[in-house]
Amino acid sequence: MTAMRELSPRAVSLDERPIARRVGLILLSTDHTTELDYARLVASDGIGVYASRVEYANPTTPENLLAMRPRLAEAAASILPGSDLDAVCFSCSSASAVIGDAAVTEAIRAGKPGVAVVTPALAAANALTALGARRIAMLTPYLAETTRPLADYMEAKGFDLAGVTCLGFDDDRVMARITRAALVDAAVAAMPADADALFISCTALRAALVVAEIEARIGRPVVTSNQATAWECLARCGASVSHPEAGRLFSLPLHTAA
Structure with missing residues (x-):
């Protein structure tokens, strides 16, 4: 039988955390x-x-x-x-x-x-404020009854709603299947000429993948749910990252989010 040696854990150096x-x-x-x-x-x-x-x-x-x-x-x-x-x-x-x-x-x-x-919701409001937007358009995949509380939330945060478009879905698993091309087309159609920025709500949507494409089409900043929370979580971690594909928001200093 092979001899086995057990060391004392005190002899092994440890990081404070497995990951910083x-x-x-x-x-x-x-x-x-x-x-x-x-x-x-x-x-x-x-x-x-x-x-x-x-x-x-x-x-x-x-x-x-x-x-x-x-x-x-x-x-x-x-x-x-x-x-x-x-x-x-x-x-x-x-x-x-x-x-x-x-x-x-x-x-x-x-x-x-x-x-x-x-x-x-709060991360999106913080992101829109950081981008200097006050008059915004909103696009959601939800029913109107589900969109209304979010519209009320944004108005309570001081934003002027130039337009609110909801796509009428009631199942988040189906919302996740909306194609990228359809998201881009819906975003362009939802953007009035007098809005400073577009907020695309819903963490189920694959909208973070097409932020840069939408911004190129509408010529104004786009904030999505997952993009905004990612930006804020990175700030909480004191991170320094570059994600140009994630749109204008990620060109701002991350400390702004925190």
Whole structure:
């Protein structure tokens, strides 16, 4: 039998963390898109992205979105138990507007005390402000009843809505299947001549992939849900990145987001 030698752990040097920065994601159980966007825009050798999923049932209505609130604390606590995080993003734009930023933050901090909480609605508002936009257009894939709370949210943040377009879908799994070409066409059609910027809401949409293309077509900045939260999470990590494909927002200093 081969001799085995066991060393004392004290003889082995350790890093303070396995990876320098850690971002948590709370995803809907039906989300097909956010993890892939974060793999492209956030994850790196120095930033780890760690996800949990919260039970969610379609259709995408304010009532079903609100039903997730009691589940957020458990979802947050399940992300690397016993380890702190630099930020946790609740990746649902419409739910963050329906539940409210304060309530989302309270619920997530019940599971991860003191963590910086990022929501798509607030991240989008911060991004639009950083881009100097006050009069905006909105495009959502939702029903009108689901779009209304988000429009109200943006108006409460001081934005003037030049136009709101909703595509009438009620299932986020179908929203994730909208083609890139269709997203570009819808974005161009939703952009009035007098708007400063376009906000494309919904973390299910693959809109972050076509931001630069839309900006080239409309000649103004575009903010999407996943692009905005990624930008803010990177700022919380003190990161320095270059993602020209992610549009004008990523040309701004990341410290602006924090």
